[in-house]
Amino acid sequence: MSVLRSPVPLPREQPPRVNAPPDLLYPEARLWVDEGELRQVLTFAFASGCGSDAIERAIDKTREPPSAFAPESFAKDLFVEELVARCLPRKAGGRLAKPRRRSLVTLLTRPPRDIDTVRFRHAVLRELTEENGYRAGLERLLAALGEFFDLLEGVSRNKEAANLYRRIEILRAARAACEALSTAAPASQSGLARLGEFGAEVMGSDGFRHLSELLDHESHLATVDVRLRLAQDGRIRGFSILAARENVANRHHAGPVRRFFTRLRLLLFGYRVHERELIGRLLTTVFDELEPVMIAFFQLRRDVEFYLAALSLRDLARDKGLPVCLPELEEATPGAALSPSRFDKLYNPHLLAEERAPVPSDVTIGGSATLIVTGPNSGGKTRLLQAVGLAQLFAQAGFFVPAARASLVLRDGLFVSVIEEATADAREGRLGTELLRIRRLFERLSWGSLVIVDELCSGTNPSEAEEIFDLVLSQLSAIEPQTIVTTHFLHFAGRLAEERTLPRLEFLQVELDASQTPTFGFIAGVATTSLARRTAERLGVTREALRSLVDDAKRVRGLKVSEAPKRS
Numbered sequence: 283m284s285v286l287r288s289p290v291p292l293p294r295e296q297p298p299r300v301n302a303p304p305d306l307l308y309p310e311a312r313l314w315v316d317e318g319e320l321r322q323v324l325t326f327a328f329a330s331g332c333g334s335d336a337i338e339r340a341i342d343k344t345r346e347p348p349s350a351f352a353p354e355s356f357a358k359d360l361f362v363e364e365l366v367a368r369c370l371p372r373k374a375g376g377r378l379a380k381p382r383r384r385s386l387v388t389l390l391t392r393p394p395r396d397i398d399t400v401r402f403r404h405a406v407l408r409e410l411t412e413e414n415g416y417r418a419g420l421e422r423l424l425a426a427l428g429e430f431f432d433l434l435e436g437v438s439r440n441k442e443a444a445n446l447y448r449r450i451e452i453l454r455a456a457r458a459a460c461e462a463l464s465t466a467a468p469a470s471q472s473g474l475a476r477l478g479e480f481g482a483e484v485m486g487s488d489g490f491r492h493l494s495e496l497l498d499h500e501s502h503l504a505t506v507d508v509r510l511r512l513a514q515d516g517r518i519r520g521f522s523i524l525a526a527r528e529n530v531a532n533r534h535h536a537g538p539v540r541r542f543f544t545r546l547r548l549l550l551f552g553y554r555v556h557e558r559e560l561i562g563r564l565l566t567t568v569f570d571e572l573e574p575v576m577i578a579f580f581q582l583r584r585d586v587e588f589y590l591a592a593l594s595l596r597d598l599a600r601d602k603g604l605p606v607c608l609p610e611l612e613e614a615t616p617g618a619a620l621s622p623s624r625f626d627k628l629y630n631p632h633l634l635a636e637e638r639a640p641v642p643s644d645v646t647i648g649g650s651a652t653l654i655v656t657g658p659n660s661g662g663k664t665r666l667l668q669a670v671g672l673a674q675l676f677a678q679a680g681f682f683v684p685a686a687r688a689s690l691v692l693r694d695g696l697f698v699s700v701i702e703e704a705t706a707d708a709r710e711g712r713l714g715t716e717l718l719r720i721r722r723l724f725e726r727l728s729w730g731s732l733v734i735v736d737e738l739c740s741g742t743n744p745s746e747a748e749e750i751f752d753l754v755l756s757q758l759s760a761i762e763p764q765t766i767v768t769t770h771f772l773h774f775a776g777r778l779a780e781e782r783t784l785p786r787l788e789f790l791q792v793e794l795d796a797s798q799t800p801t802f803g804f805i806a807g808v809a810t811t812s813l814a815r816r817t818a819e820r821l822g823v824t825r826e827a828l829r830s831l832v833d834d835a836k837r838v839r840g841l842k843v844s845e846a847p848k849r850s
Contacts, residue, residue, distance in 0.1 A: 304463065304480040304578055306473050306585035307389070307680075308347070309402045315581045316343040317574075324576055327434045328452060328569055330445065334435045338384060341580055346392055347399075351678070353391035355726050356698035356734075360671050361632065363387055368635040369598055370591040385584045386591055393678035397613050397692060403680025404608045405472040407592055416474060417593060419466035420586050423477070426462040427583045430455040430576075449565050454497055456576060460484050463582070480578070489571030496568055592682050595631065599684065602639035604629060609677040609688035614730050620649025620691050623670075623764065627686035630669040634684075641802040642685070645670070649691055650730075650762035650786055652755055656775050656809040657792025661800035663768045664700065666790075667734045670766060671698045674732050693764070695731035697723050720754055733758065733765040748774045755784050776808045 305311040319340045326332055357363070366383045394400065410417050433452045464481025467474035484490055569576075596606045605627060612621055625645045633640035643666065647653050655663050673683045677690045699719050716739060723733065738754065739747035748771060758765050769775055779789050793803040833843045 304476055304582040304585070306406060306476065306582070307399070307403060307588065308394070309398050309473075311476060313578060313581060314344050314346060315577065316340065316345065317577055319343050320577050320580055321573065324434075324573065328449060328566075331434070331436050331448070334431075337431070337435065337580075338382075341385060341584070344388075344581075344584075346388070347394055349392040350395050350694045350728075351391065351393055351675070351696050352726060355722075356671060356675070356696045357387070357391045359698040359700045359734075360668055360675065362391055362672075362675075365632055365672070366390070366591070369595060369631055371594050382587065386587060389584070389588055390675060390679050390681065393675065393680070397611055400611060400678065400680045400692075402473055406474055406589060407608060407680075407682065409467075409470060409472045409474060410589060410593060411596070416467045416470065417590075419462075420474075420590055423459070423462040423466045424583065424586050424590060426455065426459040427579055427586070430459050430579065431583070446565070449569075450497070453493055453565065453568060453572075456572060456579075457490070457493055457497060459579060460490065460575070484572075484575050487571075489568065489575070493568050493572060496564060595634075595682055595684075598634045599631075602634055604634075604639060604642065604684070605686040606682035607685055607687055609673075609683045609685075609690050611677060612689075612691050614691055614694070620730060620762070620764070621689070622649050622651070623647045623674075623691065624689040625670075625673065625685045625687070628669050628673060628688070629684050630665045631672060631684045632668065633665065640665075643802075643804050645790070645804065647764060647766065648786055648788055649764060651788045652758065652765040652767065652784065652786060653788045653790060654775050654778065654808075655766065655768045655790045655792075655804070656770070656772055657804075658800060658809070658811070659770075661792035662802040662804075663792065664736050665802075666804065667698070667700075667736055667766055667768065671696065671732070671734050691730075691764075693730060693732045695726065695728045696734075697726055697731060698734045699723065700736040717750075720750075724757070727758075727761060727763060729761050729763070731761075731763045733763045735765075735767045738767050738769055739771075747771060752784075759785050772809055772811070776810075779808050 303311050303313045305313070308314075323332065323336050323340045327337070353362075363383060366386050370386065410420070430452065433448065433455050436448065460481060463477045464485060466477045466481075468478060470478065599606050614620055623646070625643075627642035628645050629640040629642040641662070645666070647670070655666065657663055669684065673685060673688060674690060674693060674696060676683050677688060678692060699722075720738075723735070727733065739751045751769070751771070751774065755765075755767075775789065778784065778787060789806060789808050790804045791807045791809040793801045793805045795801050836843050
């Protein structure tokens with residue numbers, strides 16, 4: 283790059299005000315990111331580079347709208363982070379994008395309170411599933427944003443020329459991102475229309491014009507016509523310049539005479555302004571002008587990733603021959619009975635990452651009912667609980683639901699608890715841990731929540747467990763949550779079904795085929811057997827199998843193997 287026309291940087295104008303922020307997630311468009319925090323990170327990253335951790339920490343301070351869901355009450359037990367990592371890859375430019383889980387996990391585990399936001403997101407997803415090229419536009423935009431952030435996060439090699447080139451490339455990537463968002467979803471009728479509005483506003487600003495002029499000057503200083511003389515072996519034997527035409531149309535252009543006298547004048551006045559220093563000042567000025575736009579890129583990338591992740595879930599389900607849907611949602615009316623939850627072909631999305639496709643089930647749960655699920659181990663009870671919990675979570679986040687059709691009520695809370703494994707620093711035994719999780723449930727519970735508990739009261743003997751079980755269900759019924767509980771106490775569940783001492787009880791059992799093998803489907807009723815003997819045989823825990831292992835251990839020690847006792 284040559285010496286520019288003036289040693290004085292471009293006058294710094296006021297940064298363009300973002301009148302149409304690229305908010306793709308909420309009906310009322312606004313910037314939710316912490317502008318002050320990101321401005322510091324962005325300035326430092328442009329000057330010398332920074333790692334992705336600094337950017338992620340700044341993004342973590344995004345001011346999200348209030349949510350009725352507390353992630354600590356369900357995220358661990360639903361394995362949300364694992365689901366995002368395994369089943370929700372995002373594509374950019376035809377390739378998988380660099381995994382960024384934290385932002386997507388936050389959006390999924392802190393769904394909005396209002397139904398208007400969910401409908402806004404559904405409208406975007408419907409438009410993206412149409413054959414209009416908008417999905418490809420979002421993938422191109424994510425690829426352009428990924429290039430911008432990769433350069434931003436790259437650490438400078440501490441060489442002035444290299445760092446100068448890196449900053450030019452950052453600005454070039456920023457221009458490409460602006461161009462990509464302006465063409466991502468033309469003529470959109472959903473929230474995607476904000477991309478075009480934002481792109482038109484940015485590309486019509488003085489800051490973008492200055493950026494384009496500077497990059498054009500850097501990449502198009504001059505055009506040179508040359509003549510080459512080649513030998514028989516193809517090597518160049520002669521080289522001569524026929525003509526050289528400088529790009530005089532660019533406003534940064536300065537002719538050779540002017541460049542000479544500019545340097546001479548600076549020397550006479552005692553100034554030692556290096557060419558790279560001047561270029562660096564110009565780059566910083568242009569960067570400052572477009573800083574608000576680049577801050578908006580942080581939010582824009584997160585929003586685009588949300589929708590592309592939803593489409594990736596849809597792709598993965600289709601590869602397994604399974605559907606997804608946008609659910610029918612209903613707001614709870616104070617004092618009115620809650621409508622039941624209905625699922626057609628519901629399945630657990632975690633199983634999409636397995637070799638075999640999950641078996642879908644049709645499930646209906648009363649709006650304020652307590653559903654007790656029984657059946658043998660490895661019959662799919664826990665998977666069903668996770669499927670219902672994730673369906674509710676995805677529905678309220680404005681995401682696709684893993685079912686062919688779903689009808690749900692917006693819930694004011696979600697509590698999920700599976701059996702907790704013992705840890706070395708546990709202060710309580712199994713029963714104490716069980717009681718503590720029940721206590722946490724009631725501490726966090728609100729009216730109309732969804733409560734999912736796996737193997738309630740499994741940490742004590744049956745007689746005491748039944749007493750605690752009855753206590754928990756009777757107190758839950760007072761605040762009318764929708765409750766789903768699994769239990770292996772089959773006789774107790776059968777007695778509850780027969781006596782009906784508690785209100786709004788419903789029962790599901792694992793479906794068995796003619797050979798008493800679980801089909802992974804569910805039917806109404808209470809299971810009559812846990813198939814413990816069949817499970818033991820399948821896992822090799824029989825009298826004969828264990829005796830054989832004991833005999834092998836004796837032979838290793840040279841001990842006599844005793845004859846098997848005869849059984850009458």
